[in-house]
Amino acid sequence: MAAEPRSQSTVFYERAVNVMPGGVNSPVRAFKAVGGSPPFIASGSGPRLTTVDGDDLIDFISSWGALILGHAEPEIVAAVEEAARRGTSFGVPTVQEVEIAELVSDMVPSIEVMRLVNSGTEATASAVRVARAATGRPGIVKFEGCYHGHADPFLVKAGSGAATLGEPDSPGVPVATVGDTHICRFNDLETVARALEENEIAAVIVEPVAGNMGVVPPEEGFLPGLRTMCDESGALLIFDEVMTGFRVARGGAQERYQVIPDLTCLGKVISGGTPSAAYGGRADLMRWVAPDGPVYQAGTLAGNPLAVAAGLATLRHLHENPEIYDVLEIMGAGMEEALQASLDTNGVKGCVQRVGAMLTVFFGPGRVGSWDEASTVDRETFAAFFSAAYQEGVLLPPSPFEALFLMKAHAGVIDQATEALVAAIESVA
Ligand SMILES: *Cc1c(COP(=O)(O)O)cnc(C)c1O
Numbered sequence: 001m002a003a004e005p006r007s008q009s010t011v012f013y014e015r016a017v018n019v020m021p022g023g024v025n026s027p028v029r030a031f032k033a034v035g036g037s038p039p040f041i042a043s044g045s046g047p048r049l050t051t052v053d054g055d056d057l058i059d060f061i062s063s064w065g066a067l068i069l070g071h072a073e074p075e076i077v078a079a080v081e082e083a084a085r086r087g088t089s090f091g092v093p094t095v096q097e098v099e100i101a102e103l104v105s106d107m108v109p110s111i112e113v114m115r116l117v118n119s120g121t122e123a124t125a126s127a128v129r130v131a132r133a134a135t136g137r138p139g140i141v142k143f144e145g146c147y148h149g150h151a152d153p154f155l156v157k158a159g160s161g162a163a164t165l166g167e168p169d170s171p172g173v174p175v176a177t178v179g180d181t182h183i184c185r186f187n188d189l190e191t192v193a194r195a196l197e198e199n200e201i202a203a204v205i206v207e208p209v210a211g212n213m214g215v216v217p218p219e220e221g222f223l224p225g226l227r228t229m230c231d232e233s234g235a236l237l238i239f240d241e242v243m244t245g246f247r248v249a250r251g252g253a254q255e256r257y258q259v260i261p262d263l264t265c266l267g268k269v270i271s272g273g274t275p276s277a278a279y280g281g282r283a284d285l286m287r288w289v290a291p292d293g294p295v296y297q298a299g300t301l302a303g304n305p306l307a308v309a310a311g312l313a314t315l316r317h318l319h320e321n322p323e324i325y326d327v328l329e330i331m332g333a334g335m336e337e338a339l340q341a342s343l344d345t346n347g348v349k350g351c352v353q354r355v356g357a358m359l360t361v362f363f364g365p366g367r368v369g370s371w372d373e374a375s376t377v378d379r380e381t382f383a384a385f386f387s388a389a390y391q392e393g394v395l396l397p398p399s400p401f402e403a404l405f406l407m408k409a410h411a412g413v414i415d416q417a418t419e420a421l422v423a424a425i426e427s428v429a
Contacts, residue, residue: 080274237261256355
């Protein structure tokens, strides 16, 4: 697919595999699910990427959702340049860290107090540590198909039954480490009720819109139901909004669905495309964190000036231009409608699911509400769709279980991109 034989990308990839696992720094970048080898990127601008081979692609990976404005947005570049000139890291407080925390609190009011960390993985692991400390309970509930980073307690494949105790998903994770992780079915409150009843649960952690099994919206009543059940059982509700934060609405999924968690994890958009993330929430809970409280959590580069500059510039732009969310919604709705119509008229089984600026085309199932349904997708048809889109000049996330991420910069190319994807669907029919 992607790179032509003996393209520059292929040459770089051959070098890469000698010195890096799979030739990459994060597994999905190896493009294993779609065959071939990945293109190497020389640069990005707005909605487009240029590969080292000179190919020009409209990008919907969008740094896996970390970018919501566009590549190399002048405002962000300027902010990072200016910060770099002042010094790349101090390990002593800066004003901008206060400014970003205040702005996040403004945009996501349930976050009264927050801590910056370096990745979504750290944010979720830290939030769970706080929840366990504050409740004095060991258990966590997570949902099959939801991804919360690669910390040990979350690397659990769900058993077949509901609320079964998980087996580790990866060698190297001791069974004991996941022994307190209870797996429930997304959009299935009964499984949660059982898990809460049978175990000492500190927290229910959920992607309020699942995005890591492809886009699976919460069914009506699911998120409010979790809120009620947590309140009744004394468990905390953690929204992992690393993907949905500042994306499905300015205030994230909690604003869109009007359900307020106790703790929230943020990443991706808050980073402006740099290594940065955060967790935060109710002040009484966050005061458990050192040095206010006894829960240890730290980071040499947390709140790094370059990362904070990029994040702050991004959030300010979103805060001051809330109409961006209307534009993303309109672009997303248009694409959703066109792709679903193309599936239908071409007799291709499948469905398009979308929330705001996240969209997935599932080939096969007519509707996906949970992982057991997502896992039935036709992976071969997806791979063919991916390759056809690439030939049309559109770069999709190279996995059937990921979302396309819309950016503000897509506005100028959305019709062209949609036509290309419609043509890609026709070619796999
Ligand atoms: C991406 C993601 C993470 C992990 O974030 P990293 O920065 O990759 O560690 C956690 N949770 C969700 C919902 C994510 O989408």
